[in-house]
Amino acid sequence: MxxxxxxxxxxxxxxxxxxxxxxxxxxxxxxxGNQLVVILSAMAGQxxxxxxxxxxxxxxxxxxxxxxxxxxxxQVSIALFAMIIKSMGYDVRSLLxxxxxxxxxxxxxxxxxxxxxxxxxxxxxxxxxIVAVAGFQGLDSHSDITTLGRxxxxxxxxxxxxxxxxxxxxxxxxxxxxxxxxxxxxxKARKLDAISYDExxxxxxxxxxxxxxxxxxxxxxxxxxIHVRSSFSKERGTMVVAETMDMEKxxxxxxxYNKDEARITVKKVPDNPGIASQIFKPIGExxxxxxxxxxxxxxxxxxxVTFTVSKSDFYNTMKVVRDVAxxxxxxxxxxxxxxSKVSIIGVGMRSHAGVAQTxxxxxxxxxxNILMISTSEIKISCVIExxxxxxxxxxxxxxxxxxxxxxxxx
Amino acid sequence: MxxxxxxxxxxxxxxxxxxxxxxxxxxxxxxxGNQLVVILSAMAGQxxxxxxxxxxxxxxxxxxxxxxxxxxxxQVSIALFAMIIKSMGYDVRSLLxxxxxxxxxxxxxxxxxxxxxxxxxxxxxxxxxIVAVAGFQGLDSHSDITTLGRxxxxxxxxxxxxxxxxxxxxxxxxxxxxxxxxxxxxxKARKLDAISYDExxxxxxxxxxxxxxxxxxxxxxxxxxIHVRSSFSKERGTMVVAETMDMEKxxxxxxxYNKDEARITVKKVPDNPGIASQIFKPIGExxxxxxxxxxxxxxxxxxxVTFTVSKSDFYNTMKVVRDVAxxxxxxxxxxxxxxSKVSIIGVGMRSHAGVAQTxxxxxxxxxxNILMISTSEIKISCVIExxxxxxxxxxxxxxxxxxxxxxxxx
Numbered sequence: 001m002x003x004x005x006x007x008x009x010x011x012x013x014x015x016x017x018x019x020x021x022x023x024x025x026x027x028x029x030x031x032x033g034n035q036l037v038v039i040l041s042a043m044a045g046q047x048x049x050x051x052x053x054x055x056x057x058x059x060x061x062x063x064x065x066x067x068x069x070x071x072x073x074x075q076v077s078i079a080l081f082a083m084i085i086k087s088m089g090y091d092v093r094s095l096l097x098x099x100x101x102x103x104x105x106x107x108x109x110x111x112x113x114x115x116x117x118x119x120x121x122x123x124x125x126x127x128x129x130i131v132a133v134a135g136f137q138g139l140d141s142h143s144d145i146t147t148l149g150r151x152x153x154x155x156x157x158x159x160x161x162x163x164x165x166x167x168x169x170x171x172x173x174x175x176x177x178x179x180x181x182x183x184x185x186x187x188k189a190r191k192l193d194a195i196s197y198d199e200x201x202x203x204x205x206x207x208x209x210x211x212x213x214x215x216x217x218x219x220x221x222x223x224x225x226i227h228v229r230s231s232f233s234k235e236r237g238t239m240v241v242a243e244t245m246d247m248e249k250x251x252x253x254x255x256x257y258n259k260d261e262a263r264i265t266v267k268k269v270p271d272n273p274g275i276a277s278q279i280f281k282p283i284g285e286x287x288x289x290x291x292x293x294x295x296x297x298x299x300x301x302x303x304x305v306t307f308t309v310s311k312s313d314f315y316n317t318m319k320v321v322r323d324v325a326x327x328x329x330x331x332x333x334x335x336x337x338x339x340s341k342v343s344i345i346g347v348g349m350r351s352h353a354g355v356a357q358t359x360x361x362x363x364x365x366x367x368x369n370i371l372m373i374s375t376s377e378i379k380i381s382c383v384i385e386x387x388x389x390x391x392x393x394x395x396x397x398x399x400x401x402x403x404x405x406x407x408x409x410x
Numbered sequence: 411m412x413x414x415x416x417x418x419x420x421x422x423x424x425x426x427x428x429x430x431x432x433x434x435x436x437x438x439x440x441x442x443g444n445q446l447v448v449i450l451s452a453m454a455g456q457x458x459x460x461x462x463x464x465x466x467x468x469x470x471x472x473x474x475x476x477x478x479x480x481x482x483x484x485q486v487s488i489a490l491f492a493m494i495i496k497s498m499g500y501d502v503r504s505l506l507x508x509x510x511x512x513x514x515x516x517x518x519x520x521x522x523x524x525x526x527x528x529x530x531x532x533x534x535x536x537x538x539x540i541v542a543v544a545g546f547q548g549l550d551s552h553s554d555i556t557t558l559g560r561x562x563x564x565x566x567x568x569x570x571x572x573x574x575x576x577x578x579x580x581x582x583x584x585x586x587x588x589x590x591x592x593x594x595x596x597x598k599a600r601k602l603d604a605i606s607y608d609e610x611x612x613x614x615x616x617x618x619x620x621x622x623x624x625x626x627x628x629x630x631x632x633x634x635x636i637h638v639r640s641s642f643s644k645e646r647g648t649m650v651v652a653e654t655m656d657m658e659k660x661x662x663x664x665x666x667y668n669k670d671e672a673r674i675t676v677k678k679v680p681d682n683p684g685i686a687s688q689i690f691k692p693i694g695e696x697x698x699x700x701x702x703x704x705x706x707x708x709x710x711x712x713x714x715v716t717f718t719v720s721k722s723d724f725y726n727t728m729k730v731v732r733d734v735a736x737x738x739x740x741x742x743x744x745x746x747x748x749x750s751k752v753s754i755i756g757v758g759m760r761s762h763a764g765v766a767q768t769x770x771x772x773x774x775x776x777x778x779n780i781l782m783i784s785t786s787e788i789k790i791s792c793v794i795e796x797x798x799x800x801x802x803x804x805x806x807x808x809x810x811x812x813x814x815x816x817x818x819x820x
Binding site for chain 1: 426430460463464466467468470471472474475476478479481482485486488489490492493494496497503504506508509530553554555
């Protein structure tokens with residue numbers, strides 16, 4: 001008998017009929033002799049409906065009250081789901097964040113889990129009940145409701161799998177698993193059988209939106225085996241696990257891209273010590289997260305500083321940076337929204353030279369100009385003109401041997 | 411500085427705009443130097459929408475899970491309401507049943523309040539915050555969510571007013587107060603300035619649906635002053651209070667009616683001891699609540715037993731009673747759905763003779779046949795043919811001096 005944690009996202013529980021399909025799947029798994037804790041998101045569309053209601057009041061709803069509002073979405077899901085399981089003749093209990101209890105800090109809207117109690121969960125499991133838990137929500141030290149931010153239900157699932165020492169945490173979604181790249185761009189993308197936590201983290205943060213990055217960090221920290229798979233098929237998906245020797249044999253596991261960034265360059269900055277801090281302090285204070293930063297070699301005591309931010313922060317950041325540029329005596333500030341970031345990811349590149357060179361050559365062969373480069377131990381990212389994104393992804397996918405050769409080239 | 415508890419029903423908070431009007435009213439009252447605890451119902455239509463979702467699953471949803479589902483309605487209300495207050499620049503906290511905490515028994519769907527904690531409420535009030543509390547919901551001894559049944563928000567409000575020793579519990583509704591009778595039937599109905607708990611209980615149970623009967627019982631038990639008034643005007647409404655000497659001067663305070671009953675007669679029952687129990691035991695076991703019961707004087711060892719049930723229980727009860735009639739050797743069972751019950755209510759009738767006589771004479775003068783009579787200390791009810799309901803109400807209203815003579819007779 002294994003203890004399995006399953007998480008179903010908003011599209012998987014988007015209607016009563018879809019919930020019934022999920023319930024059948026859960027019951028089957030239970031009949032195979034497993035103990036089940038099922039984490040549910042809000043029904044697709046619910047959260048948007050609630051946000052719209054809040055939007056009728058103000059553009060900046062009180063964060064505490066917004067969490068009270070939004071957490072009703074998951075509450076509706078688990079109540080309906082438990083009714084379905086019950087009406088099918090199986091014993092079940094729904095549990096809210098405060099009932100579990102999922103204890104968090106007080107950062108409304110993006111709270112972090114501090115502790116998950118196990119007493120109530122274990123009591124219900126011991127009584128052979130299926131347990132349906134509301135994802136995304138927790139309770140702070142003042143007994144106030146918090147929410148964990150976008151993708152928070154993934155984090156709830158992984159955290160519960162961790163504290164219950166579950167055999168596996170299954171993340172059900174509308175894709176079959178994690179692919180070597182976006183199949184919409186590259187039809188020859190392959191589903192990966194397994195991927196390491198670190199690779200998954202890079203994939204997640206680089207725009208392959210299968211799992212929320214924080215939940216992967218959590219899984220890595222507590223060594224929770226994750227199985228990303230489809231709610232609509234029985235096919236095996238992708239295991240997200242600790243790194244194995246096997247994984248290192250593969251140079252590159254995947255190609256990711258992100259069209260949601262914009263580039264800002266501060267031209268001819270006097271290259272004094274502390275100049276970087278002078279530029280980036282006010283940006284940070286404006287609540288903007290900077291992704292890549294590149295500073296060129298100094299020439300005549302002047303240097304160029306280039307960095308990327310998300311497109312939604314672009315105008316705000318340009319304003320801040322123009323003020324700073326005046327202060328520090330830079331020549332000018334350039335902005336460019338028509339860029340994208342293409343990355344190759346793989347734990348194998350740690351032990352193999354020449355991976356970066358292959359990437360650069362491939363882009364060069366396609367006449368794609370590289371605007372910025374950034375590297376980490378297991379990934380290389382290049383900023384390019386946005387219009388070349390698809391071409392770059394396909395070329396890199398092919399050159400690193402990721403193509404599914406069983407498929408005909410389209 | 412007074413502590414005031416206010417309760418707003420579903421129509422008063424039926425949209426964001428209506429909530430804004432309520433918020434303004436609450437803030438004004440707060441600016442007058444009062445501490446405020448505001449109890450809200452679910453937005454009109456919300457609860458029905460949720461029940462419909464559950465109905466897509468089964469006709470008999472699991473009661474525990476139904477409460478988890480339904481309690482989201484009030485949660486949405488208090489969150490939006492608190493956002494509004496906050497956006498208007500005032501400090502506020504929303505509190506759910508479990509946060510207050512409103513502790514109940516485990517009777518899902520119709521839980522009874524056992525205790526209301528005051529620590530959290532007092533802490534928020536001490537910080538000069540307006541407190542918005544979700545009505546209708548509580549927490550049982552297992553930390554599971556319960557709901558208090560129809561009109562439960564009234565009970566929440568009265569219970570909180572009781573434990574906080576509030577100066578008054580204001581029940582805001584879509585009428586101006588409690589009337590001497592239904593103004594739709596009798597345009598000369600007068601708004602009452604004050605009514606005793608006992609009279610209000612009779613009014614509520616007899617079909618004048620202004621407040622839920624359980625909340626009035628609660629108010630009586632803990633001597634909570636209630637002010638029933640309109641959300642849409644500043645006019646003084648009706649105070650529901652402990653009986654005063656003044657009240658006894660009035661013979662009759664109001665005329666109520668109920669068209670929702672049906673009459674069943676068991677003819678020629680052998681008049682043995684225990685016969686009533688033989689008839690009413692199976693009815694009770696079928697979950698049917700019997701209202702009036704009349705047993706005629708025995709003649710030749712045979713008697714007639716007549717009683718009323720709500721129309722929705724009529725067919726079910728007829729079936730049960732026909733079986734019983736066979737068993738006990740009664741002649742036959744008669745049923746009549748075309749009846750109504752008209753009642754006069756007033757604490758004054760305790761000390762005045764002749765009130766019943768006046769009622770019977772009035773009905774007789776209008777040629778209305780009385781089918782059944784039932785009396786208590788402060789009310790007299792007559793069952794009549796349904797078609798005479800309006801005529802009976804108007805005649806009794808006039809004869810007992812309840813007409814508002816400032817109005818022209820229509």
